[in-house]
Amino acid sequence: MSVQHDKERFPKTQQRIAQALQPESKCFQFGADAPLELDGGGVLPSLTIAYQTYGELNAERSNAILVCHALTGDQHAANVHPVTGKPGWWSTMVGPGKPVDTTRYFVLCANIIGGCMGSTGPGSIDPATGRPYGLDFPVITIGDMVRAQVRLLDHLGIDKLLAVIGGSMGGMQVLELAAKYGERVFAAVAIATSARHSSQNIAFHEVGRQAVMADPKWCGGRYLEEGVIPRKGLAVARMAAHITYLSDAALQDKFGRQLQDREGLTFGFDADFQVESYLRYQGYGFVDRFDANSYLYITRAMDYFDLHADYDGVLANAFKGTKTRFCVVSFTSDWLYPTRESRQIVQALNAVAADVSFVEIESDKGHDAFLLEEPEFFATVSGFLNAAAERRGLAPAAPNSESRTV
């Protein structure tokens, strides 16, 4: 039986599906009496949000930092990932003595709706049918994701975040939250992101979706019921995307034309070059920990993101009268969200006399730099959060915290 077959062959996929349906993370469930209204018109009933927290919320509830994850991230920012067994995706940034210092701040990271690690998404059971949503899941937006995050803040009794921080799609959520719920955000850090998705980025996402949908094992989105996984399609999507997360220079430095465990060219279609081997590894490794339909929905949400359009084409209007303090960060070699798109955000903030600092970090690591330990980047985030905490009247960092020079 194919169900058993694919599951037996891919035990990590099975673990991932288990986490999607019964996450080990904390969960907050909206009752059916409070459905989430969606930008697309519909509602999501009985919504679950799976989240992780690090550190302690202080008595004044003034030290909370919301971390927003990117396309393929999840709530496991700073703990060991329950499927891969690897450190969380931002464990360099979040932790005791790290820029987002968990000895000082209460850090919260929730799996976005549409995701596949426990929050309601296309792999969840549709209460109306008793089977996985598949493509019956409504197309969601960054606005919807943020509306769900705000519900979680309400649930936790956090009226105003000390800060919200995120890179890439996480940065889109930062901008959305600061624009539409400005009173809930004291400070906002938007990293390697854009206020609207570019034509080229929509194009790359479309290639990824077409690759997934081209896989016959996708089954029109019903693969979970069929007991199969569109591994090849999702792996191809990830390979294409992965190239865009790096830079030409990073690939050249890391791999160049070096051969993979061989003396010479083999005159065949095996992975002769290290870069080919690396890409295949990245592609198929991704399938273990991610859901194909979530990939479709989340890329779509990013494509739809256009904060300019939400304010009649004038981005500055998104931030009119804002009291939030902003930090905008870009990386020189990021060609997916190039510095000029960060500058547009900064210009809009300047136009409304917002408090904004902007740093372009010199790095040859491409878009992925936001996930890496880049000293200047870490110093920027650390310094900005310290200043925000001080301004909000938090006690200084304990001298015995495991602080380190960044």
Add this chain to the structure above:
Amino acid sequence: MSVQHDKERFPKTQQRIAQALQPESKCFQFGADAPLELDGGGVLPSLTIAYQTYGELNAERSNAILVCHALTGDQHAANVHPVTGKPGWWSTMVGPGKPVDTTRYFVLCANIIGGCMGSTGPGSIDPATGRPYGLDFPVITIGDMVRAQVRLLDHLGIDKLLAVIGGSMGGMQVLELAAKYGERVFAAVAIATSARHSSQNIAFHEVGRQAVMADPKWCGGRYLEEGVIPRKGLAVARMAAHITYLSDAALQDKFGRQLQDREGLTFGFDADFQVESYLRYQGYGFVDRFDANSYLYITRAMDYFDLHADYDGVLANAFKGTKTRFCVVSFTSDWLYPTRESRQIVQALNAVAADVSFVEIESDKGHDAFLLEEPEFFATVSGFLNAAAERRGLAPAAPNSESRTV
């Protein structure tokens, strides 16, 4: 029966297969007594080269220009394409009064070996088995392609070309020919190309190959016998590649976030955005005129291209003592073959005191600029070829040729 089924549904594919097996173009066939030796070690027996010519070879046989095509090009540079019915891929560049002026020059363009428009490739019949080669076709190199082109020159009695010209993979052939058969080339025009394929470019090619091979209709390369076409896989490969041929700015200018024939977002996975619709059109249109296995073989040949390595890592040695006049052209927005790679070629030529002119053309059209009518680019090619013709003692262009300002 699936054979009939796919053929009936895709009549252009059938036309393309007919052109591959019995091209309308001129053909030169090597006898089995003169097999082509290959860089990979094997030989190709009974090789066919399909080619087109434009203009007349003069009595001195001194006015021949070889045009080398790129990955998805073919011999139909300046005539109506027998499958698509559209003008040839370089009909703006090649023709009466055009930069490659067919009233003055004898222009030759051959389908590369490994191709799918009549020259021997993976879709040809393997004389050893009587069925299409498929993956039994040997992996070929740019060197092998050029060795076949030289055979064709021998056959036509052309000892020395006035010029060889090509962009992208065509430019690789230009460099290879000038390096290894310098005595056969008076002038060489290498456009939007590189002396070795970069890590990022290998990575993008690998994604394309994986997309083709992920399609179950690829059938391990035996789809022709199975009567099916790996349309979806090849279309995905083409979509990913197509993005790399353009520039971020070109996509933004041409499409931005404009919607495709609709008033608003549909909150679904249809092609809401014009750029999505365009990509799908490009992807599936490509399948009509190209062969999936040829795509694998030709991308592989490009990946393997490393003229530095052929000369112990010193590119200058490839051109030591050359008497060929070179023109190297790059485009500012070409991120696939960026200007710095053209500069490496120029520096190598300078190191051996070769006669070289280098022009970086300002264009926002990306890599595809070499296929477009860019006035400064056309003026460069026209001027360079005129000077070469004059230097070689050709009569000046006839005053009544349909010359035009470029």
